Amino acid sequence: MKKMMILAVMMVMTISANAMSYNAAKHEALFLSDKMAYELNLTAAQYEAVYEINLDYLMSLNGRGDTFGIWWDRRNADLRFVLNSWQYDKYMALTHFYRPVAWKAGAWTFAVYSHYGRDRFFHAHPKVFVSYRGGHNRVHGSHYAHIHRPAPVPAIEHRHAPMHDRGARVMHDRDRHPRNNHMAMNDRGDRHGHFSHR
Numbered sequence: 001m002k003k004m005m006i007l008a009v010m011m012v013m014t015i016s017a018n019a020m021s022y023n024a025a026k027h028e029a030l031f032l033s034d035k036m037a038y039e040l041n042l043t044a045a046q047y048e049a050v051y052e053i054n055l056d057y058l059m060s061l062n063g064r065g066d067t068f069g070i071w072w073d074r075r076n077a078d079l080r081f082v083l084n085s086w087q088y089d090k091y092m093a094l095t096h097f098y099r100p101v102a103w104k105a106g107a108w109t110f111a112v113y114s115h116y117g118r119d120r121f122f123h124a125h126p127k128v129f130v131s132y133r134g135g136h137n138r139v140h141g142s143h144y145a146h147i148h149r150p151a152p153v154p155a156i157e158h159r160h161a162p163m164h165d166r167g168a169r170v171m172h173d174r175d176r177h178p179r180n181n182h183m184a185m186n187d188r189g190d191r192h193g194h195f196s197h198r
Contacts, residue, residue, distance in 0.1 A: 029055035031112065031116075040083065049147070053082065054100075081144035081145055081147045082144050
């Protein structure tokens, strides 16, 4: 019985040792969010939300199994409400954003550092950097579900192209952005990439 209790305490200590502290998560979330804001051309409001989402994800990590588990799924679901379609597509294509954390040799590693030096920042801290301490990913549903993603930029119609050429160019635009036609009719937002609240 005594051995089992010692083993249980050791397991709890191991899990706690793997968990990221609030301060560590805060600084890693800031670095990651800053690079996402730069590469995905985020608005100020998107940057704030992305920082919150990244912080929630990092604070939820307790070990290797969490890197691509339920909290990673939750991060992706929340980001879907915040990013517009082209931003989300680019986010998924960039591994250092889509799969930002790994557990290697008993420590967390961050893929974004293979692309950016640790002292490189493009933006000021988001306003919520000081005040937000996590927890939006613990609510039922998504905290960001009220956000409308903006409609993607519609395919450009080449009015001055010859008729036989125009159809081919429009079809090419649709092929490059296959979701645009459906989403442009269903999503609301402005053409400058800002999202609004209901």
